[in-house]
Amino acid sequence: MNFREYKIGARFFALALGGSMTITLLMPSFDINNVSATEVAMDKQLWAGAESGFNLDDPFLLGWHKPLKVLLKTDPKTGQPMEPTYAYVYEKGTTFPGGVLHPDNLGGIAKQLSIEKGRIKEASKNVGAVFLVKADEQKHYYIENATATMGWTPEAVEKAAGDENTLHAAAGKTLFVREGCWWCHTLLPEQTQDWQVFGAPPMLGDFNGESPTAFGSDRKAPDLLHVGSRNASKEWMMLHFFNPRLVQPHSIMPRFDYLWGPVDANGKKIDFPKWRAEYNEYREGKRITPPEVPMYARNSEIRSLIDFVLTLK
């Protein structure tokens, strides 16, 4: 490398690559970091948890250490009926999402209110916490740590909500990533025509704290960002996941019957070969009705995936 030309060339190369990274990485980071989290972003990061992809809390993407989203109809402390409210339950040992761990991530007024009124800095992973999304009189949204402000413990909130009002949406998002749903379904209605069919495109502050965003890039199937608003039927989802051709004969979606696990809701072993044989008979016209889809068990993986899909409002 003794030529003077190569020394000059190496310096120009550093200048070119450094300049490129300044414009494409440093400058956008100022803009993106100045965005305050919206209500959507707070809700989403609180139900999805810190990380839905590979992480040390859940290395095999099995839905370990994930928060729960619950619908409270009675006050967990007094037991009195209350206005139905969504709460986000982080049991002991569950990592908090980006906005709680790093309030800077919420940005601006949301950060200030979440710290001062919401007391999110008092939340501790060693005890667990319950969070709410609240708004002040001027409709500024913030995160409230209900464990600090009202003394709600994770156990009490889970008990008050009951299993039927508990959504395992965070574990479901992990499945959405693991099973590769996002290779075909996008989570990003486009800003052109899409909003009429698939709902409103997201706004700049709708993603703060969420990871991964799993936008998807190849839309072989409908966008799902607002699917829970279009179709909120658990029964339809159950049939569709077990075998999409049951409800949509032309669908090319894979069957996700393996997410039912070995047993159904009554603890009875599911006989998959028999089901498939009967379904084939139905398809060949030898049966009038398809075989019945087994009801999934409460702790099955498909339950969290359906909870996740129905949470996408």
Add this chain to the structure above:
Amino acid sequence: MLKYLMAKNEDIPPGSAAVYFGFSAITWFVIGTGLGAFNAAKLAFPDFVTGLEFLSFGHMRQVHVHAVIFGWISMAFGMAMMYITPALGNTRLWSEKLGIWNAFLWNVGLSLGLTVLWFGMTSGREYSDFPWFIDLYIVAFIAVPLGINVWMTIIHRRTQGIYTTNWFFGAATFMLIIVFIVGNLPEYFHLTGLTEAYLTWWFAHNVLGLWITPVAAAIAYYTIPKVTGNPLYSHRIGHLHFWSVVVFYSTPAAHHLMSAPLPEWLKSFASVEGVLILVPAIAFVSNILLTMQGKWNMFVENLEVRFTVTGCLMAIPLNMQGGFQQTRAINWYIHGTGWIVAHAHLALLGFSTFLEAAAVYLGLQTIMKRKLYSLTLGNIHFWLLLIGFTTYWVSMTIAGLIQGAGKIYEVPYIDVVIAEHPYMIARWIGGSLVFTGNCIWLYNMWMTARAGTVVPEGRMPHELAYER
């Protein structure tokens, strides 16, 4: 090859690392395209192999992508670097042993990485799907050793100047390391939201733009002058190509997220820079095609030249698509459709693969001093690849236009799925042809090593006649 892992550097025959890389690359190509054909069959016939989690589309798709990018394409690059860098420096590879270890650790790491992806352990970020421990492995045991071997060979060259190919090799190995470290920051530091989404596509754009495209082009800068005997048409145009890749190709990452709520200035900037990618593209294509002056008969007669020139010709539609499809005027129509899938395969299976296949054909014959076993099998490989790819590209482009129309005219989604079905079958047939061609190639190369005619000292393989 494994016996050389513990041998002394001076006891390892020169070129061993390149042979190891070359055969690994072909093997990964067979695996990668086999997975691709399998996945395509699932899109055409959704009940083909059903009910098994680890054979489901969502588990297999990313394994196909990474087997092809990091197994086939990048290991073929490794082969080209182990062979071409010392040849152009009139010297030996800096460390043959490092090269052998590099190829060995590459195969081990990639097998591990693909296995964890297959089991669903993914970061959930397209193209940077590997979990962060695999990313760190790739930097430490794949990219850095490769870079060191290339840079040290260039420094220890016995020629005065550095030829175009080696500028690209030296710069691209460096940029790959930077892109890998920076692009995976969200995983190391848990960055979230739009920062994470944008860095995902910054990585995806730059791993193509600063690694795959320039290295593939650099290979053609060697193959065509070497086999035809013509000097490169213009080193000035080569300079233009090199500098415009660094300046223009590294900047348009945001054009992958034109429909996401990124800052508008960033999208506009990326879109303009995206059109400027035509500068390196046109410089490259014209330089190679003009080098062919007076030797166009070799396009028909010589396998390596035919592969390389076909790849260069495919760079024309590739870059016309790439330059303009990301502008707002066109992107709103084709974003997220099969058009993009067709474009991605035009880049990797069309343009890039054809250039690397030529380098692997040429390099393995030269290093092993064996003439290609069978021209017929070589021709069959070429035509299966070309016909298979063209079937794939045409069918996916049509499917993409159907999807785009369905999107903007708000056709019920299932009608789009029904309309696409014939093209999904065509895609599967195209992919299967490519897979078949690659199986034949692996056999042909294996037989070349075992039974190819010996190339005499001081001769190039293409100077000998074929015997089969």
